Amino acid sequence: MPGIGIPSLADNLPPLLKRNYGKWISHEHPRPGVIKHDSETGEVCFTVRAGMPPNARVSTQTLRKICDVADEYSEGFFRVTQRNSLEFVGVPERKIEGLIARLALMGFPVGGTNRSLHNTVCCTGYMHCHLAATDPAAIMKAVSEMLLKEFENDYLPAKLKISGSGCLNNCGEGSTADIGIVGVHRDLPPIHVGKLKGCELPLVISVCPVGAIKPKGPGMVEIDGKRCIHCPACSVACAAMAPIGSADGDGVAIVVGGKAGNTGDGPAIAKVAVPYLPNNPPYWSEVTGAIRKIVYAWHANARKDERVGEWINRIGWAKFYERTGLPVSTKVIDEFDSRAIEYAKSNVRFKW
Numbered sequence: 001m002p003g004i005g006i007p008s009l010a011d012n013l014p015p016l017l018k019r020n021y022g023k024w025i026s027h028e029h030p031r032p033g034v035i036k037h038d039s040e041t042g043e044v045c046f047t048v049r050a051g052m053p054p055n056a057r058v059s060t061q062t063l064r065k066i067c068d069v070a071d072e073y074s075e076g077f078f079r080v081t082q083r084n085s086l087e088f089v090g091v092p093e094r095k096i097e098g099l100i101a102r103l104a105l106m107g108f109p110v111g112g113t114n115r116s117l118h119n120t121v122c123c124t125g126y127m128h129c130h131l132a133a134t135d136p137a138a139i140m141k142a143v144s145e146m147l148l149k150e151f152e153n154d155y156l157p158a159k160l161k162i163s164g165s166g167c168l169n170n171c172g173e174g175s176t177a178d179i180g181i182v183g184v185h186r187d188l189p190p191i192h193v194g195k196l197k198g199c200e201l202p203l204v205i206s207v208c209p210v211g212a213i214k215p216k217g218p219g220m221v222e223i224d225g226k227r228c229i230h231c232p233a234c235s236v237a238c239a240a241m242a243p244i245g246s247a248d249g250d251g252v253a254i255v256v257g258g259k260a261g262n263t264g265d266g267p268a269i270a271k272v273a274v275p276y277l278p279n280n281p282p283y284w285s286e287v288t289g290a291i292r293k294i295v296y297a298w299h300a301n302a303r304k305d306e307r308v309g310e311w312i313n314r315i316g317w318a319k320f321y322e323r324t325g326l327p328v329s330t331k332v333i334d335e336f337d338s339r340a341i342e343y344a345k346s347n348v349r350f351k352w
């Protein structure tokens with residue numbers, strides 16, 4: 001009997017990992033893209049890590065090729081990591097170079113370990129989400145091409161994580177990455193009056209995080225354009241308020257300094273550094289240009305093991321903008337229109 005819940009882990013682990021479960025004592029990085037784990041039993045485990053297509057999308061044809069590689073090099077097992085990297089775990093040391101060459105022929109670069117650009121991650125965006133303001137998968141492809149050397153080598157000050165989300169819902173978790181790409185809408189959600197009957201209006205009103213939706217007579221609501229942050233929670237709750245966005249209004253914000261881990265300065269939520277850049281496929285040159293400035297300035301100026309956010313914490317925002325050459329926008333200061341001086345001096349999200 002298969003039991004209930006998700007499939008068994010034991011059935012999906014290579015014998016090497018079963019023998020050493022819970023017995024690992026240390027790890028090292030013998031070369032970029034390769035991790036060596038040592039067990040107290042004396043056994044070692046080599047892992048080879050490669051970058052996957054954006055959003056870990058693979059066809060069955062590609063998956064069959066990956067399975068063939070796993071059969072030949074890692075006892076028929078592989079895994080996809082939290083950051084959508086492809087890992088062959090338990091590769092015999094003598095087979096590592098051959099595996100890297102084989103992956104290169106398939107178009108899978110090996111890297112993303114230690115002090116390198118780790119595999120980019122993103123949400124589905126335009127692929128099948130009606131809330132997206134940008135195409136995070138296409139942007140991540142452009143970013144990973146631009147920073148291929150930084151993926152394949154580990155000469156950066158610390159690990160670098162770049163993530164993308166198609167809208168402020170942040171399913172791609174840009175808010176906890178060193179650099180996050182977040183799609184932004186600038187239009188108000190529509191109100192298709194004829195469809196409002198199908199929505200629970202009290203729910204629609206309560207779902208707005210900033211109280212921008214108000215009742216306007218029986219069966220009708222209105223939106224306060226000054227309050228709306230284009231989030232777009234109401235578009236999720238009510239089909240009459242979707243889709244939000246337009247070709248001219250939508251674009252990309254860049255946030256920096258997020259971190260999920262407990263090392264260094266501890267976990268942090270990323271802060272807005274660039275409030276708006278236009279959608280400009282297929283290369284998103286404004287977005288990749290801004291990311292390049294941040295990465296190069298951080299690489300040139302950060303101390304060893306200093307993540308992007310920790311570097312900014314040390315040098316301050318004035319020097320961050322000076323060193324990256326990015327323009328400072330008043331929109332990155334909370335409440336700029338009403339309590340600018342108070343917030344600019346004391347706000348927890350942005351200190352000047």
Ligand code: SF4
Nearest residue numbers: 123129132166167171
């Ligand atoms: S972040 Fe936005 S665009 Fe991306 S999957 Fe989530 S809701 Fe959709």
Ligand code: SF4
Nearest residue numbers: 208228229230231234
């Ligand atoms: S988009 Fe977000 S902030 Fe704007 S009205 Fe809808 S729920 Fe409120």
